[in-house]
């Protein structure tokens with residue numbers, strides 16, 4: 347049974363929507379999350395889950411950098427709260443490795459070292475022997491690498507499951523298999539949503555529908571809603587299994603990440619295909635990922651192939667998410683467009699969005715506002 351009304355309705359049961367719901371539930375806000383398929387069915391479940399601002403966010407893009415660093419700071423306490431609520435999101439602060447196999451790659455890694463340490467990462471260049479001491483299965487073709495000790499990884503599906511569990515305990519309502527078909531308005535004010543299961547009244551609606559977040563702008567065309575420039579970027583990842591083999595931490599080369607999982611599988615990610623909504627795992631994608639993984643770990647060439655999965659990243663023109671109110675539509679806000687870093691940025695995104703929904707002050711979200719486009 348769907349609720350008849352709520353303070354906030356969130357469209358989308360990926361990591362973004364579920365994280366915001368959890369933060370709101372902690373503040374005793376009545377919140378309903380509507381997911382048309384299954385929680386984490388999209389990119390949030392297909393993700394590699396690497397938490398690494400160092401290699402994913404440009405420190406010169408200050409708002410993104412702050413969001414990344416705040417998330418990194420929040421992850422350990424969030425993970426222990428979620429564990430206490432019953433589901434381990436499998437966050438591990440193992441550090442993250444980036445390897446160099448050519449002189450150019452080594453020069454580039456070394457060049458960035460000083461700046462990265464100014465930013466407080468405590469990173470260091472490790473030569474071949476030191477790399478192999480830490481990760482003995484790495485190819486002896488490696489020249490060296492940089493180890494960033496404060497970063498790590500989380501398992502996307504488990505993170506979403508743990509958020510749903512923890513927020514439900516605090517009174518949030520979650521529904522799978524319920525599609526939002528339209529928004530309800532009075533003049534330029536949101537009054538609720540129309541779903542495949544009936545209507546819900548709500549003064550606040552949050553659009554966290556990942557790459558599908560552009561659609562409501564079309565529903566609200568008559569109200570003059572602006573376009574939401576979120577586009578799809580498909581990504582594939584695979585799982586491999588080799589008894590006795592598991593890297594200690596995520597290991598990156600120029601082509602791919604190799605990420606350990608608690609269940610003993612090895613995740614390899616990711617391909618990047620612009621403009622694609624399909625979730626087909628292709629032969630080309632799989633062979634590219636296996637070759638890229640074997641560059642770091644030759645022993646993975648004869649690992650068992652377990653499975654492949656694809657997800658669709660939500661991208662924006664400037665690779666920053668869109669966070670905050672939708673101009674001209676009172677009560678509608680957006681949290682979408684995190685592209686390749688939505689898992690990493692989820693704690694700080696949720697913190698900012700929940701605060702905005704509570705106090706209506708959009709100033710902290712200004713760098714991410716839709717009106718920048």
Ligand SMILES: Cc1cc2nc3c(=O)[nH]c(=O)nc-3n(C[C@H](O)[C@H](O)[C@H](O)COP(=O)(O)OP(=O)(O)OC[C@H]3O[C@@H](n4cnc5c(N)ncnc54)[C@H](O)[C@@H]3O)c2cc1C
Pocket residue numbers: 357358359360361362363380381382383384385386387388389390391392393394395396397524525526527554555556557558580581582583615616617656657658659660681682683684685686687688689690691
């Ligand atoms: C292969 C791959 C590897 C990645 N690796 C990393 C990584 O290492 N680190 C990192 O930080 N990020 C990574 N990412 C990116 C990250 O996974 C995404 O940025 C993040 O999951 C986006 O989450 P989201 O909740 O915004 O969107 P989604 O996960 O897409 O969730 C949106 C949800 O909205 C639902 N929905 C849409 N329309 C409606 C509607 N009308 N009604 C109801 N529900 C609706 C969808 O079904 C979907 O479940 C990776 C992504 C991929 C694909």
